[in-house]
């Protein structure tokens with residue numbers, strides 16, 4: 533493993549390593565205003581949700597690594613502590629990138645990026661009409677993380693009003709994860725897009741207590757076939773199948789065939805059962821996989 537002492541790197545190198553590793557990051561497209569009423573619109577991927585009660589996001593306009601100057605967004609929220617956080621999806625990504633151009637102070641990036649400003653209901657900065665979700669926020673605090681190039685400034689934005697485009701909602705009025713078509717920032721010029729075909733679910737039942745990987749029989753835990761993901765799935769069950777359930781599976785033709793063909797050959801039997809279990813786990817059939825693993 534390559535091990536790096538952070539203090540031996542220049543700020544630009546630190547930024548490069550960390551932005552590739554700590555990714556993907558959601559994008560906050562922040563609309564702010566100065567006390568003279570000039571609007572500013574800029575994207576920030578040092579951004580996330582940190583609390584739902586109070587509902588609070590944090591994003592960070594950093595001091596420029598190049599010349600240690602501060603961003604207009606930071607200057608604006610110090611003058612007018614309000615911000616609209618517009619969420620960026622695939623349809624918006626090129627105009628969002630364009631809005632990150634370092635235009636002189638006072639330039640309205642809504643106009644530069646060709647986006648539509650709509651008045652907010654509770655605060656002065658306008659919203660981006662094209663954004664699928666628009667969050668009207670008041671700025672609760674601004675925390676400076678230093679005076680050197682690259683130092684962040686945490687803007688704690690408390691969400692007061694949420695606007696959601698109707699066409700990303702499902703039948704229950706909730707956001708459909710596939711329809712919102714989110715994008716996120718990674719290292720360098722890389723972005724990723726959250727499409728229906730790369731979404732997946734990980735079962736995390738709040739009410740049950742998984743047995744844990746440490747409780748798996750050693751032949752399963754040390755399997756040459758099963759992966760770490762598979763062991764995580766197996767450790768997430770609360771209890772193992774009963775002897776009757778295992779016996780019922782063992783007489784199913786596909787399993788019986790493996791058992792009959794491997795009498796006296798423990799290694800082949802284990803390998804074939806593990807391969808079958810892996811196939812089931814990859815399809816999300818965790819309980820059946822358990823029965824296959826225990827029927828040898």
Ligand SMILES: Cc1cc2nc3c(=O)[nH]c(=O)nc-3n(C[C@H](O)[C@H](O)[C@H](O)COP(=O)(O)O)c2cc1C
Nearest residue numbers: 574575576577578592593594603604605632633634
């Ligand atoms: C997708 C994206 C994400 C960005 N994230 C950040 C960030 O988290 N922090 C930051 O300081 N600059 C970030 N930038 C660069 C700023 O958007 C850029 O410096 C912008 O000009 C700042 O505008 P302002 O001075 O008008 O506030 C990002 C740019 C893009 C395109």
